[in-house]
Amino acid sequence: MTELPGETTRKLGLVIDLDTCVGCHACVISCKGWNTENYGAPLSDQDAYGAEPTGTFLNRVHSYEVQPDSGPAQLIHFPKSCLHCEDAPCVTVCPTGASYKRVEDGIVLVNETDCIGCGLCAWACPYGAREMDGAEKVMKKCTLCVDRIYNENLPEEDREPACVRTCPAGARHFGDFADPDSNVSRLTRERGGIELMSEQGTRPVNRYLPPRAKDRMAETQTQQLDPVATDLPGFLGWLDRALDRL
Amino acid sequence: MALHQPKLDTSPRVSDEIRKTTCYMCACRCGINVHMKSGKVSYIEGNRDHPVNKGVLCAKGSAGIMQHTAPSRLRAPLKRVGPRGSGEFKEISWDEALDLATEWMAPLRDKAPEKLAFFTGRDQSQSFTSFWAQNFGTPNYAAHGGFCSVNMATAGIYTMGGAFWEFGQPDWDHTKLFMLFGVAEDHDSNPIKMGLGKIKARGAKVIGVNPIRTGYNAIADEWVGITPGTDGLFILSLVHVLMAAGKIDLDYLSRYTNAPVLLNSDPDSAEFGLFLRDDDGKPLVIDRVSKELAPFDRPGVRPDLSASYDQKDITHRTVFHRMAERYLSPEYAPENVAERCGISAARIRSIAAELARVAFDEAIDLDREWTDFRGETHRSMIGRPVSFHAMRGISAHSNGFQTCRALHVLQIILGSVETPGGFRFKPPYPKPAEAHPKPHCNVTPGGPLDGPHLGFVQGPVDLALKPDGSPARIDKAFTWENPMSAHGLMHMVISNAHAGDPYKIDTLFLYMANMSWNSSMNTGDVMEMLTDKGEDGEYVIPRIIYSDAYSSEMVAYADLILPDTTYLERHDCISLLDRPICEADAAADAIRWPVVEPDRDVRGFQSVLCDLGTRLGLPGFVNADGSQKYADYADYIVSHERRPGIGPLAGWRVGNGPGRGEAPPDQIDRYIENGGFWIKHIPEECAYYKPWNSAYQDWAVETGFYDKPQPYLFQLYVEPLRRFQLAAEGHGDRQPPEALRDQIKEKLDPLPIWYSDGEDADESFDIHALTQRPMAMYHSWGSQNAWLRQLHGQNPLYVPSNLMREKGLQDGDWARVSSAHGEIIVPVMEMAALNSNTIWTWNAIGKRKGAWALDPDAPEARTGFLLNHLISELLPPKGDGLRWSNSDPVTGQAAWFDLRVRIEKVSPPDQSQPVFPPIHYSADQ
């Protein structure tokens, strides 16, 4: 099972729009809520009301500051969950076969009943997308909500990941990258979607849409308004003429 | 090895049942689907059909389940047994609790109802709590608005009959340029995010004006890292550039605003600066066609913006003339404001040019015919697709009222209010200031108050003053200090009650406000005021009754605790009489209902008020025979009527039109069947130009918002302000105290002005210090939530890179931050995307040890901290023998963001300073 499928029929994944994400953590918590109740062991918390609370999350939102050569620093909120890599090192290192990539849609999953909790897959993942659950001691990771996207108990429109459904800004998009006409393929093309750490050779499926160019207004010095008058009488004269034209 | 994967069940059963109700984790009030498994809440998601959130849900909303199971939930009524602040209580029964409350309150009602002060926090049932207080007869009622954002609300209502957030929103579907001032999160959390998402998806532009570049401002295409407190100047400079360039919507100004209204322009006249009115009191304009004087609303009139008119030797000029005089002045030229605002003149000019370009060159023309209040039919709806939104960043300064006004003036001269692509009201707004009640304060022992407590004054006659001129209210709302304090001044209640100024009270009755911690300025002193005893050994504030749902910091300071349920366990009503959930395209209201029954001895606070009201014999709460009128809040929601046919919920009423009529007995069930809400869409032809659109006016009457159409003009010039100025200038018989004359003359200007928010600051305190709301936390409640507290368990002080270098600071170092009022010692972190003279931290993360059922060593209580210790409700003494309050002189809005500090590196203490002794909560059974 730890062998990666040569080619998956579909390539399901997420597009995350860094130009739109406001860093609200809604996706983080709805993921926590859904996955606590669904696929596999609940996402536990340790010392929940104590001095060092910690817990398992499958999706986390970082934030970074970027200082361009000129202009003010920018701040970018950066959600990160499993990228469902095509060459997923987390799968091939797994000694038990608990980690696998699904042939039909490319989702990378952990079969928790086979997981010995060795942690090696988490070491192999460059993105920090896997967390060992503190209570259950099995490896947890984003399932791409495999228990939602095909779930016939959910209304058709809800068959998408919990984090996508909840994102208030609409910064997360779910779809099939193998289909060039899908929303995710189109967005990736149009907005120059990027791969994270391509040098790691993991060939991630998820793509990030880079922030659009910012703070350009001061540069457009040419775009300035010409005054109609320089003093009050002049202005009132202009006003009379302008009102006549109305 | 063969590739074989386990067979997965990809269609597991999600839950047994979905119960649809309304979120309570903030005032946005999204619709939620509460999934139930074996009778327990298992998962909460957004309700896709809901008008507010359309399926999305924020982090707090999704974490509601942990709020509902938090160990900090109160379990039973509590009576204090230890000293105040100790946290030592005894559990008592509801009967005992209500008897005790009745025993305390009944004598007050009989003799001096004002001795009960009932103040509520971010109460979502204010039309009900105020109704209760009015029936009790005390003038001392208000909710948290006074320290929150009353500048915004008041400036909006006086200027255009509605304000941002609860009263309106940008036209997200059409806007092409969106400008955001001083917002980190706001009440309209999800709609703003959804709106930003829509704008971004279209590739339209966002300009964020904020000293701090996080959240919404982080995704803004243009970040204007303004110096705090100078927005008014920046906005008036934009007004200057736009006016000088003639880039203003003259047609709109002449038809829909008071720009053409004639003003008495004779400085010697006792009516100087007041409108010229006809015998019916209608403001007069000159008709540009006939050149005749005419009331503004006469059919066919085309008001002239440039007219002047002499009457009895008195010259009258238009408001617009006055505006031109003022705003064309070089003092507002970009070059003259740039340094002060921290924005280059070129940038100001570019922004003005971009606003003009989008408003006028990219105007929208919606093919919808409509007829205005003067009877003129317009072929289409013209839109100026620039929109604005603002909140506490401009509101919570002592120049906030005028700044908010300036922003509305900017919106209006661009013709972008209530036009496609601009800013749109949400029903029941628009509603001009005159259509709101005026404040009432006449007390009759044993009887109800003479009318609603809060409202909109039109001049000195409406102030809440006793015959001797002293304040009628404990918070001194509607006095010369802050005449237009439309939401009251919750932040002054405790200090005034402690000082016995203007008078002493007996019982302080508080509801969901953490006044001994993050909700107060000057937190340390407030704790002392709450525990201070007089010479007689009694507490200076004799009795405190408090309703909370959790073991917050405030619980420890109350004598009697009325424990509330969590939001999933009670009925609530988000009413059109109050702050409904309407969107610009629809009127809507909603309920909460007990999707689970409480497992503790707690009761919904509103139901408790129904009971208490009966015990006290309050007229609105007893039947003729003295029996209980409303069995509980659910009963009140359905059977109460404010006016005939108008009650808390508008949905499914039977009678003349939706919104009006008799409520069916199963009204609540109808709401539940419909997902917890009711909605009525605004017809297309009513969607814009609402204040002047006859079709909308009729629709609003039919829906029950008004009893008759009430078209009005936007008030660029706010005449009531002028009335106060006239008084200060010596006119009229209600006269302000001498000490306040200059302030009123200067700051209650009827046209927006700018003055510094930090005039009195000691110059060595020269760094601005701010707080921001974290999107994933709601004030203090978030910290008891096992999921949310992992996100924000502590809060560093963010310091701009230049100040880090200057003060020799590095990430993780500690700094002493001092203000004229106090000092704190806290950990610092560097931030580059920050105004170079501003520091900030997340609001309300710091916790008192022992509160919220957290470990006393919780990071919130060790390294977390409040900025509140540095802020005072009073300004430092100026040497004039008076103590001036730290608030806006027009509205009394608490000036949280005027704070100026000094910082210096210190060696790290073991925890943030100051440290208060832990609260040891105990409740003997």
Added chain:
Amino acid sequence: MNPAASVIAFTSLSGLGFGLLFWLGLGFPPVTDWVAFVFFALAYLLAVGGLLASTFHLGHPERALKAFTQWKTSWLSREAWSSVATLLVMAAFGAGLLFAGIAIAPVGWLGAVLSLLTVFTTSMIYSQLRTVPRWHQPLTPVLFLSLSLSGGALLAGMTSVAPWLLVLAGVIQCLHWWRGDQALASSGTTLATATGLGSIGKVRSFEPPHTGGNYLTREMIYVVGRKHARKLRVIALLLMVVLPAVLLLLPISHALAALAVVSHLTGVVTSRWLFFAEAEHVVGLYYGERT
């Protein structure tokens, strides 16, 4: 990386154990009877002890057998197979020595090869990880093998070769440190590639996704002070290589030999502690040591 005691014990002890087995398999020292028993017992104690220690690291040791299934792709699985194979083959060889007094040479040679293979597979568990550039270098297996061989030789009492093997291991260790110190920088992975934001400007972490710790920060992000690490490196090198080599060059005494072994083991453990503690996982970039 978090220098977990179980993993340090596992790699250090099993390295030594399999190193000893390698020499025993080759017939050094040529032992029989109870002497053979002592040597084999020591080797098995170290190897099996190490392997057992490694299971402390597992969340579900009771499922450990499942780790044998993925030998086609997983080095950890391969290590499981080869260690068991080694232990079985060497058990056969040892039984010959112990009970029959004969050395079945081909079996010993096979066991020796398997021993090295085991150490190699162990090293590959780390070396394969691109995510830890310090480990992801050809020198990692060389280092593990050289330490295993030299430590094994030391235990086997091969005073003639052991010092030179130790010196060789020391040289490789130094090279490994030297290359390792540049590994992250030359891996091409930076916060800029991690976030894809490098084209806008210089990227730095602003706020972590949550204020507390999590599994990743505890497991992958362990920061040792540079000064501290430098000192420990010197100590490791002295104890692991210099002192044992010098001791071995002195006239033989059991006490000195024992001292040499203890010193070497302590040195190896120190070096292994550093191997983990100094290893920077690229995920640390996301959690941003702010620069």
